[in-house]
Every structure is written in C-alpha cells, then in structure tokens.
Amino acid sequence: MNMKNQKETKAIKLDRNALRITALYCLIGGLWILFSDQIAAILSENIHTLTMISMYKGWLYVLVTGLILYWLIHRNNFRLQNNEDKIQTVEKNYQDLFDQAVVGIFRSTPAGRS
Numbered sequence: 001m002n003m004k005n006q007k008e009t010k011a012i013k014l015d016r017n018a019l020r021i022t023a024l025y026c027l028i029g030g031l032w033i034l035f036s037d038q039i040a041a042i043l044s045e046n047i048h049t050l051t052m053i054s055m056y057k058g059w060l061y062v063l064v065t066g067l068i069l070y071w072l073i074h075r076n077n078f079r080l081q082n083n084e085d086k087i088q089t090v091e092k093n094y095q096d097l098f099d100q101a102v103v104g105i106f107r108s109t110p111a112g113r114s
Contacts, residue, residue, distance in 0.1 A: 017076045025068070029061075040054060
C-alpha cells in the first residue's frame, strides 16, 4: 500500500472514530435530556428544590460526559498509538531485511514480470 493510500485510510479511520464518539455523546445527551427532567419532577414539586436539582443535574451531566469523552478519546489515541507502533516495527523489520541481505533481492509478479 503506498503512502497516499495509507494516509487516506488513516484519515477515514480517524473520521469514523470521531463520528462514533460524537454519536455516543449525542445518545447520552439525548437520554439525559429525555429522562432527567422527569426524574427531577418525581423527586420534588417545590420550585426552589426543583431549580436546585436542575442545577446539580446540569453540573453532573457536564462532569459525566466530560469523563466519558476523555475516556473515549484516550482509548482512541491509545489504539492509534499501538497501531502506529506496530506499523513502525513492521517497517523497520522490512528495512532490516533489505539492509542485511547479502545477496540481491528481485521482486516480480507471479507471471514473472518485474
């Protein structure tokens, strides 16, 4: 695979990972909005208490989604780094093969064309 294809493949993987993280964030946010107000209304009918509950649930949402986003991005970066390390190892082994060869290396297709 040439360098251009590798870059395009890497960009596509990054886009898919970003899309997955965004979709998960939207799902969590949608569920939070859908259910948190109903739960707050069940907990209290007092407007002052309901206001306090709404404030705390907002801060809790920010905290929880921030932690989830951090975890997802950290996990994604860890996977990308592992893949990059594997690619570098394979490239080094491939380069060492040619650097340490004592005879010439010829590459051809199964039909015998070079």
